[in-house]
Amino acid sequence: MTETLAQGAVIGILGGGQLGRMLSVAASRLGFKTHIFEPGANPPAADVAHAVTTAAYEDEAALRAFAASVDVITYEFENVPTSALDLLETLKPIRPNRRALAISQDRLREKAFLSDLGLSTAPYAAVDDSIDLAEAIAEIGCPAILKTRRFGYDGKGQAVIRAPEEGEAALASLSGAPAVYEGFVDFQSEISVIGARGLDGAIACFDPGQNVHSNGILHTTTVPATISPSQRTDAVLIAAKILNKLDYVGVIGVELFVTKDALIVNEFAPRVHNSGHWTQAGCAVDQFEQHIRAITGWPLGDGSRHADVEMENLIGDDMDRVPELASKPRTQIHLYGKAEVKPGRKMGHINRIL
Amino acid sequence: MTETLAQGAVIGILGGGQLGRMLSVAASRLGFKTHIFEPGANPPAADVAHAVTTAAYEDEAALRAFAASVDVITYEFENVPTSALDLLETLKPIRPNRRALAISQDRLREKAFLSDLGLSTAPYAAVDDSIDLAEAIAEIGCPAILKTRRFGYDGKGQAVIRAPEEGEAALASLSGAPAVYEGFVDFQSEISVIGARGLDGAIACFDPGQNVHSNGILHTTTVPATISPSQRTDAVLIAAKILNKLDYVGVIGVELFVTKDALIVNEFAPRVHNSGHWTQAGCAVDQFEQHIRAITGWPLGDGSRHADVEMENLIGDDMDRVPELASKPRTQIHLYGKAEVKPGRKMGHINRIL
Numbered sequence: 001m002t003e004t005l006a007q008g009a010v011i012g013i014l015g016g017g018q019l020g021r022m023l024s025v026a027a028s029r030l031g032f033k034t035h036i037f038e039p040g041a042n043p044p045a046a047d048v049a050h051a052v053t054t055a056a057y058e059d060e061a062a063l064r065a066f067a068a069s070v071d072v073i074t075y076e077f078e079n080v081p082t083s084a085l086d087l088l089e090t091l092k093p094i095r096p097n098r099r100a101l102a103i104s105q106d107r108l109r110e111k112a113f114l115s116d117l118g119l120s121t122a123p124y125a126a127v128d129d130s131i132d133l134a135e136a137i138a139e140i141g142c143p144a145i146l147k148t149r150r151f152g153y154d155g156k157g158q159a160v161i162r163a164p165e166e167g168e169a170a171l172a173s174l175s176g177a178p179a180v181y182e183g184f185v186d187f188q189s190e191i192s193v194i195g196a197r198g199l200d201g202a203i204a205c206f207d208p209g210q211n212v213h214s215n216g217i218l219h220t221t222t223v224p225a226t227i228s229p230s231q232r233t234d235a236v237l238i239a240a241k242i243l244n245k246l247d248y249v250g251v252i253g254v255e256l257f258v259t260k261d262a263l264i265v266n267e268f269a270p271r272v273h274n275s276g277h278w279t280q281a282g283c284a285v286d287q288f289e290q291h292i293r294a295i296t297g298w299p300l301g302d303g304s305r306h307a308d309v310e311m312e313n314l315i316g317d318d319m320d321r322v323p324e325l326a327s328k329p330r331t332q333i334h335l336y337g338k339a340e341v342k343p344g345r346k347m348g349h350i351n352r353i354l
Numbered sequence: 355m356t357e358t359l360a361q362g363a364v365i366g367i368l369g370g371g372q373l374g375r376m377l378s379v380a381a382s383r384l385g386f387k388t389h390i391f392e393p394g395a396n397p398p399a400a401d402v403a404h405a406v407t408t409a410a411y412e413d414e415a416a417l418r419a420f421a422a423s424v425d426v427i428t429y430e431f432e433n434v435p436t437s438a439l440d441l442l443e444t445l446k447p448i449r450p451n452r453r454a455l456a457i458s459q460d461r462l463r464e465k466a467f468l469s470d471l472g473l474s475t476a477p478y479a480a481v482d483d484s485i486d487l488a489e490a491i492a493e494i495g496c497p498a499i500l501k502t503r504r505f506g507y508d509g510k511g512q513a514v515i516r517a518p519e520e521g522e523a524a525l526a527s528l529s530g531a532p533a534v535y536e537g538f539v540d541f542q543s544e545i546s547v548i549g550a551r552g553l554d555g556a557i558a559c560f561d562p563g564q565n566v567h568s569n570g571i572l573h574t575t576t577v578p579a580t581i582s583p584s585q586r587t588d589a590v591l592i593a594a595k596i597l598n599k600l601d602y603v604g605v606i607g608v609e610l611f612v613t614k615d616a617l618i619v620n621e622f623a624p625r626v627h628n629s630g631h632w633t634q635a636g637c638a639v640d641q642f643e644q645h646i647r648a649i650t651g652w653p654l655g656d657g658s659r660h661a662d663v664e665m666e667n668l669i670g671d672d673m674d675r676v677p678e679l680a681s682k683p684r685t686q687i688h689l690y691g692k693a694e695v696k697p698g699r700k701m702g703h704i705n706r707i708l
């Protein structure tokens with residue numbers, strides 16, 4: 001038997017962005033309250049949270065007060081400083097666990113973890129300096145991508161190397177941060193599996209979605225993906241393998257490249273994932289509620305897909321399209337309440353029931 | 355052209371119960387914040403609101419501060435004291451308007467309004483004293499129900515009169531409150547139409563749902579209702595007639611009795627309605643978002659039904675069933691976060707996709 005949090009219990013969420021916002025809404029459906037910890041002022045999640053702490057991750061007193069007020073801690077982004085987690089984990093359970101977070105925070109550890117599991121990844125090599133890079137280019141070839149090991153997201157902290165002589169400039173652009181050199185994968189499509197593992201070890205995965213990126217940022221996710229039944233099964237088994245190996249509790253997003261011969265794991269994110277937003281329109285229980293169920297000891301819900309859906313991100317001045325989108329049939333709009341529109345900023349998304 | 359509130363605008367909601375809670379969640383989807391005004395401590399809506407004022411409806415300073423902080427005012431229950439509305443309407447727009455509220459607050463005015471519109475109602479008569487009651491019983495017969503004109507809900511403020519000699523006791527049980535004597539309607543089924551009218555006058559109605567009550571409280575709503583296509587059309591036209599006549603803005607719940615020969619209007623509620631909760635699972639845009647869209651000047655959304663759904667209320671110790679319900683397939687659970695379970699208290703609901 002696993003412990004189940006009772007109605008009225010408080011879920012602490014590190015990070016107050018749109019994922020925290022939608023987690024908070026899902027928590028309310030199950031009778032839970034949320035407490036958001038976020039350094040920035042007026043975070044999107046604050047509009048729908050029971051409590052908000054505005055403090056730096058280095059503020060030990062604020063972290064202690066936060067932990068004292070909650071029953072379980074989760075996070076909506078994977079770059080939470082280690083020192084904050086070191087303190088918090090002595091005070092309250094953190095779900096998903098530290099190991100999942102540590103591995104996903106480091107592209108090199110992540111690749112090694114996946115390889116050890118027998119899963120396919122892009123060819124890769126660690127790059128700490130020019131000598132490493134020259135060796136990596138010789139081994140893997142060009143074009144390929146140099147990525148910082150840590151703190152990269154939405155295409156940031158990356159440089160494409162098209163020829164060996166571009167290596168030095170790419171390395172310089174990362175300001176000396178430890179990096180990974182990754183070979184390109186000649187893929188037919190990109191898909192992702194949003195998986196969940198409960199406190200009792202049960203696993204449930206949503207139907208894989210097919211992703212299209214634009215300028216390094218997710219543009220659309222469409223379900224069902226155009227993959228074969230066996231690819232669908234394999235994709236879900238890969239996610240399950242990762243979940244079990246990490247003794248994971250919560251929702252995970254696993255991104256896969258589909259090639260002629262294989263499914264290649266690109267990366268995983270130990271949290272609810274942009275490519276799982278379609279579940280809000282296509283399933284009785286969406287990814288946000290599934291995550292809340294997992295970390296509070298509820299049984300996982302029924303995430304089977306009952307509709308075909310296309311999710312489209314609203315980035316920057318896509319917001320100008322909202323008046324037109326508002327009248328579209330079979331269209332759900334989700335805006336994040338961000339005060340300022342900036343280029344590349346995720347402002348909202350729509351789910352179109354197809 | 356109608357004014358449309360911009361992202362970040364604040365919606366003031368009078369009442370902090372479960373309807374306010376779910377309105378608040380819907381408001382967040384469209385990028386709005388909510389401010390709840392509620393006399394009771396720790397209202398369910400507070401868990402997902404941007405701001406909460408805990409004050410009495412007689413607290414003029416609190417009402418003024420509330421109005422100053424919001425862009426539009428709505429309400430989640432129809433028994434808001436008149437004095438509070440008198441003040442608030444001088445400060446900010448109240449949607450739906452005062453007239454809709456005043457009529458629905460008074461069963462006698464409501465019946466007269468419906469009759470004037472040419473709509474069928476149960477036979478009724480005003481009862482202020484024993485003489486009125488004797489006349490009403492003589493005219494309408496028994497059995498029938500004596501109901502207070504104001505402040506009744508969920509079967510409260512009502513007494514069934516099965517024979518003339520029960521009249522005096524029934525009248526006494528209402529403590530002298532002005533009342534209405536209503537004849538029973540021999541109905542085949544009860545349905546309700548959740549309708550919406552936008553600031554631009556556009557109307558959209560959800561598919562009628564079929565209601566089953568238990569002990570005077572809604573037990574289940576099922577869509578589609580077992581009515582004929584022409585009854586479905588007539589039901590929607592009745593709701594539209596009411597919406598237009600009231601120059602209404604927002605969502606309305608219209609309860610109808612289906613008899614062999616007619617659709618008889620039982621009552622309407624000038625707000626989102628328990629019998630519309632199924633829309634959370636059956637429509638791209640649910641009743642809560644439809645209400646928010648209407649009062650903020652957005653176009654009404656697509657409320658067409660894409661699934662068959664049964665909504666069931668969780669009343670009192672139905673909460674004991676939650677662990678079992680949590681694992682049911684195709685089942686959405688919505689809990690209201692109420693600390694104390696009481697007999698007859700609405701604690702949550704489930705939407706089963708059929």
